[in-house]
Amino acid sequence: MGYVRGLRCRACGAEFPAVQLAVCESCFGPLEVTYELSAVRDSFRRADLAERPRDLWRYRELLPVLDESARVDLAVGCTPLRRAADLGEALDVREIWVKDDTVNPTYSFKDRPVAVAVAKAREWDLPAIGCASTGNLAAATAAAAAKAHLPCYVFAPASLEPAKLLVPRIFGATVVPIEGTYDDANRIALLTADRRGWGFVNINLRPYYAEGSKTLLFETWEQLGFELPDVIVVPLGSGLLLTSLEKGFRELRELGEVADPPRLVGTQAAGCAPIVQGFESPDGRPKPVRRPETVAESLAIGDPGSGFEAIQAMRATRGFADAPNDPDILDGVRLLARAEGVFTEPAGGTTVATLRRAREDGRIDRDERVVLLITGSGLKTPAVWRDAFQPLAPVPPNSAAVDAYLGGLHHG
Amino acid sequence: MGYVRGLRCRACGAEFPAVQLAVCESCFGPLEVTYELSAVRDSFRRADLAERPRDLWRYRELLPVLDESARVDLAVGCTPLRRAADLGEALDVREIWVKDDTVNPTYSFKDRPVAVAVAKAREWDLPAIGCASTGNLAAATAAAAAKAHLPCYVFAPASLEPAKLLVPRIFGATVVPIEGTYDDANRIALLTADRRGWGFVNINLRPYYAEGSKTLLFETWEQLGFELPDVIVVPLGSGLLLTSLEKGFRELRELGEVADPPRLVGTQAAGCAPIVQGFESPDGRPKPVRRPETVAESLAIGDPGSGFEAIQAMRATRGFADAPNDPDILDGVRLLARAEGVFTEPAGGTTVATLRRAREDGRIDRDERVVLLITGSGLKTPAVWRDAFQPLAPVPPNSAAVDAYLGGLHHG
Numbered sequence: 001m002g003y004v005r006g007l008r009c010r011a012c013g014a015e016f017p018a019v020q021l022a023v024c025e026s027c028f029g030p031l032e033v034t035y036e037l038s039a040v041r042d043s044f045r046r047a048d049l050a051e052r053p054r055d056l057w058r059y060r061e062l063l064p065v066l067d068e069s070a071r072v073d074l075a076v077g078c079t080p081l082r083r084a085a086d087l088g089e090a091l092d093v094r095e096i097w098v099k100d101d102t103v104n105p106t107y108s109f110k111d112r113p114v115a116v117a118v119a120k121a122r123e124w125d126l127p128a129i130g131c132a133s134t135g136n137l138a139a140a141t142a143a144a145a146a147k148a149h150l151p152c153y154v155f156a157p158a159s160l161e162p163a164k165l166l167v168p169r170i171f172g173a174t175v176v177p178i179e180g181t182y183d184d185a186n187r188i189a190l191l192t193a194d195r196r197g198w199g200f201v202n203i204n205l206r207p208y209y210a211e212g213s214k215t216l217l218f219e220t221w222e223q224l225g226f227e228l229p230d231v232i233v234v235p236l237g238s239g240l241l242l243t244s245l246e247k248g249f250r251e252l253r254e255l256g257e258v259a260d261p262p263r264l265v266g267t268q269a270a271g272c273a274p275i276v277q278g279f280e281s282p283d284g285r286p287k288p289v290r291r292p293e294t295v296a297e298s299l300a301i302g303d304p305g306s307g308f309e310a311i312q313a314m315r316a317t318r319g320f321a322d323a324p325n326d327p328d329i330l331d332g333v334r335l336l337a338r339a340e341g342v343f344t345e346p347a348g349g350t351t352v353a354t355l356r357r358a359r360e361d362g363r364i365d366r367d368e369r370v371v372l373l374i375t376g377s378g379l380k381t382p383a384v385w386r387d388a389f390q391p392l393a394p395v396p397p398n399s400a401a402v403d404a405y406l407g408g409l410h411h412g
Numbered sequence: 413m414g415y416v417r418g419l420r421c422r423a424c425g426a427e428f429p430a431v432q433l434a435v436c437e438s439c440f441g442p443l444e445v446t447y448e449l450s451a452v453r454d455s456f457r458r459a460d461l462a463e464r465p466r467d468l469w470r471y472r473e474l475l476p477v478l479d480e481s482a483r484v485d486l487a488v489g490c491t492p493l494r495r496a497a498d499l500g501e502a503l504d505v506r507e508i509w510v511k512d513d514t515v516n517p518t519y520s521f522k523d524r525p526v527a528v529a530v531a532k533a534r535e536w537d538l539p540a541i542g543c544a545s546t547g548n549l550a551a552a553t554a555a556a557a558a559k560a561h562l563p564c565y566v567f568a569p570a571s572l573e574p575a576k577l578l579v580p581r582i583f584g585a586t587v588v589p590i591e592g593t594y595d596d597a598n599r600i601a602l603l604t605a606d607r608r609g610w611g612f613v614n615i616n617l618r619p620y621y622a623e624g625s626k627t628l629l630f631e632t633w634e635q636l637g638f639e640l641p642d643v644i645v646v647p648l649g650s651g652l653l654l655t656s657l658e659k660g661f662r663e664l665r666e667l668g669e670v671a672d673p674p675r676l677v678g679t680q681a682a683g684c685a686p687i688v689q690g691f692e693s694p695d696g697r698p699k700p701v702r703r704p705e706t707v708a709e710s711l712a713i714g715d716p717g718s719g720f721e722a723i724q725a726m727r728a729t730r731g732f733a734d735a736p737n738d739p740d741i742l743d744g745v746r747l748l749a750r751a752e753g754v755f756t757e758p759a760g761g762t763t764v765a766t767l768r769r770a771r772e773d774g775r776i777d778r779d780e781r782v783v784l785l786i787t788g789s790g791l792k793t794p795a796v797w798r799d800a801f802q803p804l805a806p807v808p809p810n811s812a813a814v815d816a817y818l819g820g821l822h823h824g
Contacts, residue, residue, distance in 0.1 A: 075492040143753035158806035172750040179806040188809040338584040341555035379791040394570035394591035
């Protein structure tokens with residue numbers, strides 16, 4: 001029963017049953033879950049959505065989890081879509097919306113794919129779960145594992161901001177801090193998961209994991225009154241978020257719910273832009289980066305697993321790819337905070353910076369309706385502000401001292 | 413028009429119109445907002461709630477903001493009420509619910525009272541807003557001020573965890589880091605607000621500010637199918653959260669919606685327990701603490717403004733007050749994280765620790781339905797974990813090193 005048909009290779013089209021499989025057995029291409037869309041069509045109706053639970057499972061026909069009891073209930077998804085009028089004015093865009101995933105349970109969009117992957121791990125009775133992470137995924141996986149009573153192993157670069165390695169430990173996960181980059185951590189995580197039979201959410205559960213992220217597209221569509229925006233600006237790490245959105249679009253189109261795709265605009269940091277460089281090259285292949293250097297830690301993936309497909313998706317939707325530098329990224333964070341009261345991690349700042357640049361050179365039009373995906377909270381990355389916000393000298397608790405302090409400020 | 417009748421002094425009963433007034437002009441007692449409950453009764457119907465916006469304004473008849481355009485739209489409230497089955501098992505309580513305000517826009521319940529206070533400041537066209545804060549309130553006020561285009565001044569102890577002083581600065585607020593305790597910061601903030609005509613949310617907008625917090629009680633009631641729990645465990649800083657909940661209960665009772673109050677159980681840290689000590693003393697007056705010393709920074713208020721009223725409310729509802737020590741508080745945080753996947757700041761750990769102690773000595777019964785208010789996120793307080801979670805030594809990215817690392821662990 002259920003709506004899942006199986007797995008299909010994006011590269012060679014080979015089909016497989018919906019089992020635990022990381023990549024295509026014929027060509028090592030990326031797999032995606034397919035659905036019996038005629039069955040979905042019978043059950044998934046706009047009018048019923050209002051009655052459904054306010055979490056990502058409201059789109060259950062298009063998520064590959066059959067067994068409801070396998071779900072971990074952390075109230076993931078259904079985050080605000082905020083009309084950003086002041087930001088629009090600042091960037092000369094008539095209509096900007098901020099899809100705010102900073103208020104998911106562990107403060108990033110990663111709670112979405114993890115919800116699906118951990119449910120599959122429970123369906124298949126795997127003995128442990130884990131992930132390779134630049135930080136956000138570690139927190140999401142560890143929280144879900146705690147709630148699911150599963151041991152959890154997090155592989156992450158040892159150099160991450162300390163708070164990002166603390167959170168999974170609080171949730172009881174075992175953190176393996178790898179000497180090296182994210183790509184080093186990813187490679188050894190893959191080996192370890194294979195050897196021990198563990199389910200690593202973004203590795204050997206990847207086709208299922210990817211399905212969670214497309215709920216960002218479904219929610220945006222629903223929150224805009226069942227319309228898609230003209231443009232979605234998407235941070236790119238591995239590229240999987242963008243390809244998941246594109247898959248979500250295709251499903252809505254096959255269901256007859258929408259016609260044209262939003263332009264998918266990918267953004268990376270200049271200090272680690274393998275997908276952007278690939279987008280700009282004739283062969284459309286990502287150009288791996290050996291030593292990522294950027295404040296946007298959560299995007300610092302030098303060898304992006306879904307980079308090629310992300311480039312195809314951007315091209316197919318008439319989008320583009322862009323890579324602002326670190327100062328512009330941090331300016332983007334501050335602008336969003338001051339205009340809208342939303343404090344994002346640098347990855348969210350890249351979307352603001354890219355929109356600004358695209359308005360300046362005309363790649364995005366003033367009249368296009370734009371959605372920025374704000375995928376994680378700024379609370380996890382305080383260290384990037386060390387230079388911009390130096391410690392303040394204490395002020396004695398009397399009026400003269402306070403007046404002198406306030407009078408001496410440039411702002412306020 | 414509207415539902416507000418005016419202000420009334422909790423101490424002497426004097427009545428005032430609903431103007432900007434910090435305390436009773438006759439006796440300096442605390443003021444609370446009163447409503448025309450017959451008018452509220454005509455408009456506020458359970459059946460209509462499902463249709464209303466999913467934020468704290470769904471209870472608009474019982475919030476003192478007349479002008480809808482004065483509201484700042486940050487999507488505050490309607491946070492999850494999580495059934496905490498595993499925590500219940502660990503603490504031998506049949507039914508525990510966690511009211512999770514860690515996923516408010518700035519990650520604490522303070523977004524609620526600030527939403528109301530800032531709307532009043534806009535109604536009254538005040539030139540600037542601010543607060544005295546132990547950290548959470550600073551972030552909430554600064555975010556709302558940014559969205560409202562109002563200058564914002566945050567007075568806080570200079571010794572707070574650095575991340576807590578960073579966040580309001582990102583939002584563009586002016587932080588005044590006061591040499592001394594929260595009580596020192598509070599006193600000089602009061603003076604400054606008075607002299608400059610600024611609206612300080614928890615000082616000269618306090619009666620309105622207090623109204624936002626009671627939405628925690630309304631939501632809990634609605635989420636439990638229009639029933640109140642038997643017990644609510646409430647962190648105590650100034651005591652105002654607890655008195656606001658009690659006021660919310662009285663309003664629901666006067667509307668005929670509920671009969672008996674929940675037992676209100678207040679919890680502070682042993683290192684700063686002026687309200688708990690007052691609860692245990694015959695005169696029921698808080699016993700000020702000069703030098704608070706606790707990891708629960710957000711509760712470190714030595715001279716609590718609403719302490720006396722909080723003690724009265726706990727006594728009136730057959731509740732009690734308790735003050736666990738820091739190790740028990742941190743154990744409470746870890747237990748909640750590992751059982752439910754929710755990472756709270758230490759204030760949330762005090763509620764878990766108090767429930768544990770109250771089960772041990774029988775002050776709370778196994779069969780009572782208990783709600784824990786988890787009022788803020790653990791992401792803001794990483795420094796309290798410095799000793800418990802030492803930095804991990806990096807592991808080289810090869811299988812032998814990973815095997816040695818995993819084999820050498822006590823857990824996992």
